[in-house]
Amino acid sequence: MPDALLCYCRAGFEPELAAELSDRAAHAGFPGYARTDRNSGYVEFFADDIASLTRALPFGSLIFARQKLRRFVELKGLDPKDRITPIVRALETTLGNTYTFGELWVEHPDSDEAKPLAGLARAFGNALRPALRKGGWLTQFDDSRKNRLHVVFLAGDHVLLAIGEAGDSAPWPLGIPRLRMHADAPSRSALKLEEAVMVLLNEKERERLFREGMRGADLGAAPGGWSWVLMRQGLRVISVDNGPLQEKLLESGRVEHLREDGFHWHPRSPLDWMVCDMVEQPRRVAERMATWLREGWCRHAIFNLKLPMKKRWDETRLCLDLFERQAHKSLLVRARQLYHDREEITVFATPR
Ligand SMILES: C[S@@+](CC[C@H](N)C(=O)[O-])C[C@H]1O[C@@H](n2cnc3c(N)ncnc32)[C@H](O)[C@@H]1O
CATH class of the missing domain: 3.40.50.150 (Vaccinia Virus protein VP39)
Known part of the structure; x- marks a missing residue:
């Protein structure tokens, strides 16, 4: 069902992450290929057996990945008037009716191009969440022990749906832990x-x-x-x-x-x-x-x-x-x- 690994990285480091995934996957016996654009902040890695590959490359062992997800759907040309229906339909066709996620994170890559999508992602998350709860796709209360559904906006009409496995992914939105600079700290370092x-x-x-x-x-x-x-x-x-x-x-x-x-x-x-x-x-x-x-x-x-x-x-x-x-x-x-x-x-x- 998942067709690719979807990993986030620091914008500009896509070639390093792509090389790391390609090298590590080949070494583990899962040859595949990486797809990415420079400065996009993410890399997709395609291979035949993503379920086995993801076990061979645990998130904690990756160096250039801020987040590791299993992508299972790409939706292009979404109608801005109703993005929810095609997403729910895609969930039904790919996951069946028995899958329940513990959380929904609506995100965008951490890149200059995708940052303007932050407002849309927030608003869309607020609209999608109740719809998923009603359809039984999402637990009634957030449960971080269960897998997360990631809806990743690449453009207003283009999203990826991906699974964030509890225990094998970063527990922070966009894979970025938010830390605040302490007033007494001698430097930002x-x-x-x-x-x-x-x-x-x-x-x-x-x-x-x-x-x-x-x-x-x-x-x-x-x-x-x-x-x-x-x-x-x-x-x-x-x-x-x-x-x-x-x-x-x-x-x-x-x-x-x-x-x-x-x-x-x-x-x-x-x-x-x-x-x-x-x-x-x-x-x-x-x-x-x-x-x-x-x-x-x-x-x-x-x-x-x-x-x-x-x-x-x-x-x-x-x-x-x-x-x-x-x-x-x-x-x-x-x-x-x-x-x-x-x-x-x-x-x-x-x-x-
Ligand atoms: C990036 S700064 C360190 C910042 C520090 N970690 C902080 O949190 O405030 C690098 C430091 O390494 C020091 N440095 C570079 N080469 C050194 C060496 N051979 N011996 C000792 N210090 C060195 C520099 O003087 C500089 O203060």
Whole structure:
């Protein structure tokens, strides 16, 4: 029934997501092809057996996808006076009459072209929801444990219908976790690490891996956004950077500032955490991160890899392979281009 994977990404990163899906699908034994337009903010991936392919590519393992859905219908040339009837008819013909979704999300890709559709998506959602409830397609109250129906507007008369599987998709509309900048945060970069902790770790890991009194290092720390996030998680932090840190952070008494080179300094005794946001060649960062884990200078790490302008998927794979090979440890590694990441990805590594 579903005929394609539908994944959202940062606009401009469609070639990376298409390459990732093609590579991973071929590797898993499901050759197919990707279809996308530059700057559209989404990629469709077609293969014969989407049900098996989606199991082979769990959302948590994808790097350039913000959202992963199973597309099952494309409707073009919709009449603006009645878009509901053809949608309900399409549900009937493709899913039968027994399927009940837990939620309805009416969305549009996060692209310049599709953003003006936000108002239409909201209004249409308000009209479609009661119709689906009446027809038994939607539970009477939102139930996030059940699969979601996504109605994705590509234009006023063009929509995709897709299933968001509970537990195998992002639990945020458009795949974007909404975070607000805290007034005390020393920099906007703080949002990146906050998002990384929220997206790359599950609830149990957050509880287990961040405890009051733990110790961490922040390489490339100035002005201190990431150190501030670690401090708020209860850690004592060594912040390494030649640049100045926010005064308030130093006054907290939980942050020590070292004016050292982040590629040479290492702690005398093992730390719980190391985070790194140094702007440098990604291979050089990946090698240094591997050294930290191999030498046991930290147990867990979150770091950024700034991507080059070209061949970004190839570079991503190369850097992650290099990191895992050189760390010489059995690690759980998760990587994602976060909403707050621009030309970069964020990586979380922890012992298995
Ligand atoms: C993107 S900024 C970090 C922002 C920081 N994460 C925050 O949240 O405020 C990159 C920092 O890396 C530092 N940096 C670059 N190379 C470095 C090195 N070799 N050693 C230490 N710091 C370095 C720069 O001085 C700069 O402050």
